Amino acid sequence: MSELVKNLKQEFADKDYRHSYAESFLNSVIATQIKVLREMRKWRQSDLAREAEMKQSVISRLENINYSSWSIKSLQKLAQAFDVVLTVRFERFKNLALDADRFGRKALEVVEFSKDQFFSGVQEAEILQTPASPELFLSTPAGSTKEEMVTPVELLVGAHTAKTQQFQLTVGY
Amino acid sequence: MTAWILFDYVDEDGRNVFKDWTLRLQAKELAKLNQKLDMLIKNPELPPGLLVGPLKGYPQLRILKIKGDVQLRPFLCKGSADKDHEFTLLFGALEKDWKYIPPNAWDLAEANRVNLERNPQERRRPHERISKKPKTRIC
Numbered sequence: 001m002s003e004l005v006k007n008l009k010q011e012f013a014d015k016d017y018r019h020s021y022a023e024s025f026l027n028s029v030i031a032t033q034i035k036v037l038r039e040m041r042k043w044r045q046s047d048l049a050r051e052a053e054m055k056q057s058v059i060s061r062l063e064n065i066n067y068s069s070w071s072i073k074s075l076q077k078l079a080q081a082f083d084v085v086l087t088v089r090f091e092r093f094k095n096l097a098l099d100a101d102r103f104g105r106k107a108l109e110v111v112e113f114s115k116d117q118f119f120s121g122v123q124e125a126e127i128l129q130t131p132a133s134p135e136l137f138l139s140t141p142a143g144s145t146k147e148e149m150v151t152p153v154e155l156l157v158g159a160h161t162a163k164t165q166q167f168q169l170t171v172g173y
Numbered sequence: 174m175t176a177w178i179l180f181d182y183v184d185e186d187g188r189n190v191f192k193d194w195t196l197r198l199q200a201k202e203l204a205k206l207n208q209k210l211d212m213l214i215k216n217p218e219l220p221p222g223l224l225v226g227p228l229k230g231y232p233q234l235r236i237l238k239i240k241g242d243v244q245l246r247p248f249l250c251k252g253s254a255d256k257d258h259e260f261t262l263l264f265g266a267l268e269k270d271w272k273y274i275p276p277n278a279w280d281l282a283e284a285n286r287v288n289l290e291r292n293p294q295e296r297r298r299p300h301e302r303i304s305k306k307p308k309t310r311i312c
Binding site for chain 2: 020
């Protein structure tokens, strides 16, 4: 366990503290991920503005970790522009500690649909060769949490992300 | 990527100025400060808007803008020994109604930075992360 995770494990005992940390981290991560996804595509802010049908000044405002007035609608427009899925869900605080620890460009990068190997057919063959198991690992969108074991039944009620569909394919659902 | 190392400025009496300021913060403010510092250590250039500055006349100073009911404005600089891997937290200020508290916060932070440059061995020590302990529950 890293020093940061150890610190957060202790600090999150305080409710005010953990919710304030979560709010600040959320705002920081969204703004940073917009910038990372834009740079992955080699877009300027004006390019993203055009793709998302927003003003460049709005993009500039969204790409700031101190912005906090997010709307799902705006984020969905950005998701469509980047051709990635927007996932909003409630999580346990353990995941926040782990996400804070692995914060970085790599953890925020998401390929657009057209470059997603899962849909290219290459990876599908590999998935079908994977032996079925009653217990599976479920990764969060931000990265792997390998200690998180879930059953296929839990997967069925999980979020409809490409990742869960992949797991469903593995066990034959 | 190598993590950056944080230091706290200490005054001529050996007092950790930044720690003293941090100890006066409430849990909510402290959480926001620590969250920003955690990102700063991981990758200071990645989060857009994390480091603000320089301001005219203070080319070495940077601030973290931390929004909230109380607007925190911690001052810092790169280095002083290794400007590619270290930050030193120089001074803690607040901002209210577009004014800094204290009003001469930039000058005070700059004075601390100059003192640090003159005597880097004596005027800083590794950053002390302040973690509020949970309130004791009385059953």
